[in-house]
Amino acid sequence: MNLVTNNKWIGQRTIRPDGVDKVTGRAAFAADTNMPGMIWGKVLRSPHPHARIKSIDTKKAEALPGVKAVVTSRDIVDFPIEKGAVMLGIQDMRWMCRNVMARDKVLFPGHPVAAVAATTEAIAAEACKLIEVDYEVLPFAIEIDDALKPDAPILHEFNKFEGKPSNICGKLEHKKGDIAEGFKKAEVVIERTFTTRPVHQGYIEPHACLISVAADGKATIWSSSQGQFMVRAMTAYLTGIPQSDIRAIPAEIGGGFGGKTIVYLEPLATLLAKKSGRPVKMVMTREEVMRATGPTSGSKMTVKIGATRDGKIVAAHGIFYLQAGAFPGSPIRGAAGCSFAPYDIPHALSEGFDVCSNRSKVAAYRAPGAPIGAFAVECVMDELASALKIDPLEFRLKNAAKEGTKAVHGPVFPRIGYIETLQAAKNHPHYKAPLGKFQGRGVASGFWFNAGGESSAQVNITEDGNVVVTTGHPDIGGSRAGIANICAELLGIDYRRVSVIIGDTQTVGFSNLTGGSRVLFASAMVVTQSAEKVIQTLRERAAKIWNIDPEAVKWENGAAHPVSPNAGQFEPLTLQELAEKAPSQGGPIGAGVQLNTQGAEGGFGTHICDVEVDVDLGIVRVIRYTTIQDVGRAIHPGYVEGQLQGGAVQGIGWALNEEYIYTKDGKVDNPGFLDYRMPVCSDMPMIDCELVEVPNPKHPQGVKGVGEVPLVPVMAAVANAVHNALRIRFYDLPLSPPRVSAALDAQVQRAAE
Amino acid sequence: MAKVHVTTTVNGEPMEFLCEPHETMLDALRNSLGLTGSKEGCASGDCGACSITVDGRLICSCLMLAVEAEGHQIGTIEGMSHGETLHPLQQKFLEHAALQCGICTSGMLVASEALLKKNPDPTEEEIRFWLAGNLCRCTGYDKIVRAVQDAAAEMRETAR
Numbered sequence: 001m002n003l004v005t006n007n008k009w010i011g012q013r014t015i016r017p018d019g020v021d022k023v024t025g026r027a028a029f030a031a032d033t034n035m036p037g038m039i040w041g042k043v044l045r046s047p048h049p050h051a052r053i054k055s056i057d058t059k060k061a062e063a064l065p066g067v068k069a070v071v072t073s074r075d076i077v078d079f080p081i082e083k084g085a086v087m088l089g090i091q092d093m094r095w096m097c098r099n100v101m102a103r104d105k106v107l108f109p110g111h112p113v114a115a116v117a118a119t120t121e122a123i124a125a126e127a128c129k130l131i132e133v134d135y136e137v138l139p140f141a142i143e144i145d146d147a148l149k150p151d152a153p154i155l156h157e158f159n160k161f162e163g164k165p166s167n168i169c170g171k172l173e174h175k176k177g178d179i180a181e182g183f184k185k186a187e188v189v190i191e192r193t194f195t196t197r198p199v200h201q202g203y204i205e206p207h208a209c210l211i212s213v214a215a216d217g218k219a220t221i222w223s224s225s226q227g228q229f230m231v232r233a234m235t236a237y238l239t240g241i242p243q244s245d246i247r248a249i250p251a252e253i254g255g256g257f258g259g260k261t262i263v264y265l266e267p268l269a270t271l272l273a274k275k276s277g278r279p280v281k282m283v284m285t286r287e288e289v290m291r292a293t294g295p296t297s298g299s300k301m302t303v304k305i306g307a308t309r310d311g312k313i314v315a316a317h318g319i320f321y322l323q324a325g326a327f328p329g330s331p332i333r334g335a336a337g338c339s340f341a342p343y344d345i346p347h348a349l350s351e352g353f354d355v356c357s358n359r360s361k362v363a364a365y366r367a368p369g370a371p372i373g374a375f376a377v378e379c380v381m382d383e384l385a386s387a388l389k390i391d392p393l394e395f396r397l398k399n400a401a402k403e404g405t406k407a408v409h410g411p412v413f414p415r416i417g418y419i420e421t422l423q424a425a426k427n428h429p430h431y432k433a434p435l436g437k438f439q440g441r442g443v444a445s446g447f448w449f450n451a452g453g454e455s456s457a458q459v460n461i462t463e464d465g466n467v468v469v470t471t472g473h474p475d476i477g478g479s480r481a482g483i484a485n486i487c488a489e490l491l492g493i494d495y496r497r498v499s500v501i502i503g504d505t506q507t508v509g510f511s512n513l514t515g516g517s518r519v520l521f522a523s524a525m526v527v528t529q530s531a532e533k534v535i536q537t538l539r540e541r542a543a544k545i546w547n548i549d550p551e552a553v554k555w556e557n558g559a560a561h562p563v564s565p566n567a568g569q570f571e572p573l574t575l576q577e578l579a580e581k582a583p584s585q586g587g588p589i590g591a592g593v594q595l596n597t598q599g600a601e602g603g604f605g606t607h608i609c610d611v612e613v614d615v616d617l618g619i620v621r622v623i624r625y626t627t628i629q630d631v632g633r634a635i636h637p638g639y640v641e642g643q644l645q646g647g648a649v650q651g652i653g654w655a656l657n658e659e660y661i662y663t664k665d666g667k668v669d670n671p672g673f674l675d676y677r678m679p680v681c682s683d684m685p686m687i688d689c690e691l692v693e694v695p696n697p698k699h700p701q702g703v704k705g706v707g708e709v710p711l712v713p714v715m716a717a718v719a720n721a722v723h724n725a726l727r728i729r730f731y732d733l734p735l736s737p738p739r740v741s742a743a744l745d746a747q748v749q750r751a752a753e
Numbered sequence: 754m755a756k757v758h759v760t761t762t763v764n765g766e767p768m769e770f771l772c773e774p775h776e777t778m779l780d781a782l783r784n785s786l787g788l789t790g791s792k793e794g795c796a797s798g799d800c801g802a803c804s805i806t807v808d809g810r811l812i813c814s815c816l817m818l819a820v821e822a823e824g825h826q827i828g829t830i831e832g833m834s835h836g837e838t839l840h841p842l843q844q845k846f847l848e849h850a851a852l853q854c855g856i857c858t859s860g861m862l863v864a865s866e867a868l869l870k871k872n873p874d875p876t877e878e879e880i881r882f883w884l885a886g887n888l889c890r891c892t893g894y895d896k897i898v899r900a901v902q903d904a905a906a907e908m909r910e911t912a913r
Contacts, residue, residue, distance in 0.1 A: 015847045022855035023843040025790015025830035029856060032789035202890045204794040204802055205856040254792070254856025255890050286795040477853040477891060638850030642892055646853065649893030673799035673888060681894045682878075682885040 009485040009495050010701060013638045016481035017500045018252070030208035030224035030251040031283045038210065039068055041265075041272050041282035042124035044114040044131050045292060046106035049358040049666030050140035050153060053104060053113065053133060060130040061116055066123035069275035070131070071268060072114045073101040077240050081158055086237075089230065089513065091262060093237050095327035099361050100238060100267050106135070107155055107326035108360050109667045110291030112264075117272035117280045140358040140666045141167065144300045144321050147357040155326065155356045169328035170354035172336055174409045182315025182347025186306025190384045194376040196715070196733045197659035198298040198323060201365050202650070202678050205254020206289045211269040212279040218245045219270055224253040226260040226474055227513035232505045238267035239274070246270075249504040250474045253514075257650070258364030259294040261515050290671035295660070296365035297322035297330045301376040303339075311390045313399045315347040316340055316408070320373055322354060325361040330354045334369025334448075337409035338712065339377040341447035342418055342604060343399045348408040358666060364515060367448040367708035371651060371715060375733065378444035378716030383729065392443050392720070393431070393606075397422050417630025417694030418604035421445070424690050425606045430626045438613045439623065440725025445606045446712025450705035451516030452597035456509025457526035459487065459534050460590035465576030467491060469527055470503040472511025473519045477646075477707065478639030482520045483527055485635050486701060490531040492558040493575060509594040517705025520635060521696075522597040528700045533591030541585050542573045599698025603709040605629035607648065609717040613725050618741030620722055622652050626688040632696045632704025644710045645687040651714020653679040657734050761822040763788070764832025772819040779803045781819035782829060790830035790859045794888065801887030804860035804867075805829050811867035813886075830859035833866065841904040841911075842866055851900035853891035861887050865901045873909055877902065 021027040058070045079086050079094040086093040097103070102111045114131050118124035141147040141155075147167040154165045161168040183189065209223035219241055225231045228248040236243045253260060265282045273280040284293070300321045307313045318339055322330035332352025340348055352369075385395035400422060401407065403415045425431055425443060435441060458470045469487050473479060480500040488495035512518070535555045542560030543550040552567035553560050559572035582589050610624040627644040634640040657677045661669040670676045695702025719730050728743050756771040763786065770785040777796075782788045782805070791814055794800035798813040805814045806828035807821075833840045842865050845851070852858040861884065868875060868883045875883065880901050881894070889897060 013848070013850065016850070018855070019847040019852070020839070020843075022852055022858050023839065023846050023862060024834055025788070025859045027855055028789070029792065031793065032783075034784075203854070203856075204800055204888055204890055205792065205854070206794070252856075253854060254794075255854045257890070283793075286797065286800075478850065481850075636850075638896070639853070642850055642853050642896060645893035645895045646891045647893075650890065672797055673795045674797060678888060678890065679894075680885045680888065681898065682881040684881070684894050686877075686898070687893050687895045 007489055009488040010635050011637060012485060014481055014485055014495045014636065016478050017484050018475065018480055027252045029205055029254050030222065033210050033222050033251065035210060035212060035279040038279040038281050039117050039119050039276060040121040040124050041115055041117045041269050041280045042121065042128050043112045043268065044128040046102060046109055046111040046113055048106055048135055048137055049109050049142065050138040051106050051135035052138060053102060053106060054136055055134045056114060057132040058114060061127040064123065064127045064130060066119040067116060067127045068119065068278055069117045069272045070114060071271045071275065073103045075271045076101050076267060077238050088233055088237065095329065095361065096234060096262065097238055099327055100264060108358050110288065110360060111326065115268040115272060117276050142357050142359055142662060142666055144298065144323055144355050144357065147355050155358065167356045168353050169324060169356050170332065172332050172352040174336055174350040176406065176408050177347035179315045179317050179347045179349045183306045185308065185314040187309045188384065188387050189304060189306040190380050190387060191302065191304035192380055192731055193302045194379065194731045196299045196372050196375055198295040198359065199654045199658040200290060200295040200676065201257040201259035203255030203257060203259055206284040206286060207264050207293060208283040209265050209269050210279060210281045211266065211273045213270060213273040217241065221246065221248040221266055222251050223266055224251045224260065226253065226256045226476065226515050228474065228505050229472065229510055230261065230513055231263055231266050234263045235266045235270050239270050247504055247506045250502050253474045253476055256476055257366045258368060258515060261364050261513050264293055286673065287671040290676060291668055292360050294360065294363045294365065296368060297324065297362050297372065299323065299372045301373065303376040303380045305380050305384055307384055307388060309388065311388050311395055311398045313343055313345050316345045318350045318373065318377065320352045322352065322369060322372065323359065323362065324354050324356050325359045326356065327361045328354055328356060330362055331364065331369030334367060335373035338370035338447045338449065339373030340408040341602065342401055342445045344401050344405045345408060350408055366647060366650065366711040370446060370448050370712045374444065374446045374712045375715040378713060379719055382442065382720040393422055393426050396445055414601060415694065415697060416601065416604060417692050420692045420694060421604055421606040421628045421630055424628045424692055425608055428608065428626055428690065430608050430624060430688065435610065438615055438725055440611055440721045440723065442609050442717045442720025442724055443606065444713035444716035444720060445604065446709055447602055447604050448517060448708040448712055449602050450521065450600040451518040452522055452600040453512040453518055454596050455511045455522035455526045456592065456594040457523060457530050458508060458590065458592035459527065459530040461534060461575065461579050463579055465579035466497045468499045468501060470501045470508050471523045471527065472503055472508040473514045473523055474502055476514050477643060478636060479519045479523065481639055482635040483523055486524050487527055487531055490528060491535065491575065492556060509592065517707045518600060521600050521699060521703045521705050524701055524703050525597045525699065526593045526595050529593040530591045534589060537589050538578050541578050544585060545573065545581065546570050599696065601696050601698065601704055603630055603704050603706060605709040605713055607713040607717040609721045611718065611721040611725055613722065613740065615744055618737035618744060620656055620735050620740060622685060622718065624685055626690065627710055628690040628692060629706065629709055630692045630694050630704065631706045633693055633702030634691050635701060635703060637691060640691060640706050641689040643707045644689045647710025648687050648714055649679050649684055651711045652718060655715040655718035655733060655735055657736055659734055757820050759820055759823050761825055761827055763827045764829060774820060776819045777815050778817040778819045778822055779814040782814060788829050788831050792856055792859060794856065801864060802857050802860040804863040804887065806863065806867055811864055830863055833862060840866065841907050842901065845900040845904040849896045849900040849903065851892060851896040857887060857889040861889065861897055869905050869908060873905060875905060
């Protein structure tokens with residue numbers, strides 16, 4: 001495929017199409033829409049981490065004046081467990097139907113058991129209190145170790161592992177060579193066990209929806225999600241309404257990071273709206289978001305890597321236990337699959353175990369699983385480099401995956417830019433900058449698969465010769481800006497003449513989730529092919545007007561030109577002129593393309609982190625941070641950098657502070673932003689970015705996904721920096737002040753002995 | 754309980770509304786006055802997405818009762834631009850790509866404007882500490898800080 005070179009708009013920091021709406025408060029997020037006659041929905045949630053529901057009595061709630069509808073699991077379509085998996089993407093509807101509303105058991109505090117719609121929020125909340133649920137309280141297990149004990153309470157009695165009832169609900173294995181043989185050749189071996197805590201995606205916009213169901217049964221959904229088609233399909237599955245009767249309109253989305261790739265409220269609000277005959281609005285509180293949505297998995301991992309004295313890795317073994325929460329589905333594929341991907345390892349075994357426990361069902365979080373596994377692998381890499389007395393970047397360079405390397409997770413890499421990120425890190429002024437007292441520097445690398453998949457686009461020329469592009473992906477971080485740049489480039493017009501719209505499910509073709517770092521990769525493909533069809537039409541129209549062959553017409557700078565003087569002497573016909581002539585020359589001009597896109601290539605990044613430790617208080621502060629990533633091609637560098645910077649800061653939060661605190665009775669004790677401490681502006685330094693551009697040869701503009709890689713290396717980079725500052729290795733996250741203080745005290749104690 | 758009648762000024766316009774005595778200013782803005790630019794991220798004063806000014810002072814509208822607006826001057830994101838002319842902060846947020854999802858942006862802008870009114874030439878550290886009450890999960894804050902610095906410089910230039 002020919003790459004577009006000499007660009008006018010690709011690579012420019014244009015103003016995003018939805019920008020003005022978002023700086024003036026006009027943009028409509030999910031909670032910003034109201035309807036006449038609208039009522040409010042509320043969810044009654046389980047107070048217990050684990051209990052059997054013996055009965056639910058909703059009569060008193062239904063009798064409360066103002067209450068218009070009540071739903072329980074009886075109203076939700078059941079997907080019986082024994083009938084086997086019903087997959088929608090990576091989600092099994094058997095778990096989804098039980099996650100949106102508990103059936104026989106509640107599995108975490110916050111698990112929905114009923115929902116009410118009433119004329120006011122206050123009445124709906126009051127009605128929830130009148131619902132009588134008779135629970136048989138059961139013992140619970142939250143941490144992985146507790147869930148794996150021989151006498152652990154079993155969440156799903158039907159599930160067996162190695163023949164016995166177990167909370168291990170799945171296993172995945174990647175194998176290359178023979179690790180027993182490999183480790184025999186190792187001269188230095190490091191084996192360590194790590195834990196990470198579950199962390200929430202932390203989007204600032206709580207889940208919200210407004211749903212109207214007409215008398216003929218047709219439903220309209222306004223909600224913010226990472227995929228209006230996912231919302232439509234899941235709501236259809238769980239309510240029994242055909243997909244053709246559900247119009248899911250994507251509101252602007254206030255952050256998702258993977259956490260909005262499944263539904264929570266939409267099926268409940270649809271059923272409430274259907275029962276009540278009134279539009280129903282539901283908005284989660286922050287507390288509900290923290291108790292009942294997301295997070296990503298906590299983990300327990302053991303990683304062993306062996307190398308020869310000259311620094312060649314000969315074998316690696318990783319065992320990754322990830323918490324799935326209430327239902328199977330932790331991201332073991334990301335942990336076991338991505339962690340060793342940066343390296344050329346002859347013998348490797350990577351095993352992932354999916355462990356259920358009594359906390360909310362995990363949802364995707366930015367490169368799901370990969371940052372967890374990378375924390376373990378990249379910390380062992382640091383320790384190994386140190387044992388071998390090799391610079392950590394040099395050690396990675398000696399073992400770096402490159403074109404032709406067979407990855408532990410299977411594929412043979414095409415041309416990739418990992419080595420370039422390592423070289424850029426080595427050459428970066430940051431890597432050579434001096435460090436002060438109690439300061440340290442760490443590096444780490446990371447990989448994410450990236451993704452292609454289904455996308456649709458429509459490119460229409462307006463009657464006045466401008467352009468409207470419709471795609472089917474919610475824009476979570478500036479993808480409309482990238483699409484505008486690409487479309488303007490191809491059509492040779494100013495980007496401000498391109499309007500980019502996110503279509504609803506009934507107006508644009510099926511488009512898979514905004515996730516996997518797939519949106520610009522996939523939508524650029526369908527937009528490019530649509531624009532090429534439009535250009536073909538424009539050339540044909542000009543050819544007809546000039547009465548020459550379409551092959552003798554070229555499209556340049558927003559106008560049709562004869563390819564050469566031989567083709568004829570004609571004044572160029574601009575897009576506006578051709579649009580104005582359209583009615584008499586064959587009708588409207590536009591084209592749509594629907595594809596299952598292929599050719600997404602994985603992405604690599606390398607980060608450099610400097611920390612300073614307050615040894616009296618145990619506070620770790622990141623004082624300098626540099627992200628380096630192979631981004632394929634930066635279509636809009638501002639929003640590419642934004643992905644790198646935002647990912648780095650999420651990782652710093654994960655490394656240093658973020659964790660759920662549990663009460664003894666199994667409830668989250670910090671379900672708010674005050675106590676669940678995400679990074680704030682004053683915690684952070686500027687985040688430097690270096691964009692390495694190794695274009696993806698399988699994409700018309702060279703695009704690779706960029707959104708997820710930036711979270712992968714961060715926790716290891718921070719932990720390695722803290723080691724460099726204190727000479728203390730930390731194997732458990734977060735590196736919060738109590739943990740760092742305790743380690744410093746122990747260090748003093750050891751020195752004294 | 755009977756609703757309370759409140760007479761106030763929002764973005765320079767006289768306004769009146771009815772509210773429950775316990776209703777927050779944020780709910781009154783969003784539900785009674787149709788000003789949905791202020792967002793609710795937490796309802797506990799931790800995220801700053803609902804930032805407004807009351808008589809020029811920056812507050813979280815989720816922590817203010819709507820009845821307290823009586824007789825005061827309320828400023829929201831909807832009052833920041835003048836017609837089609839964006840405030841320099843709004844323009845710089847766009848130029849610097851200082852927003853990704855945009856849910857925190859209203860609050861960030863209102864807070865930044867309040868900072869620059871008090872301190873037209875803030876240091877990076879002053880900006881970072883002033884905006885510490887406004888959570889952004891997308892950007893990592895880098896571009897937001899730069900946009901505020903750039904807008905401040907431009908506003909100082911214009912004021913000369």
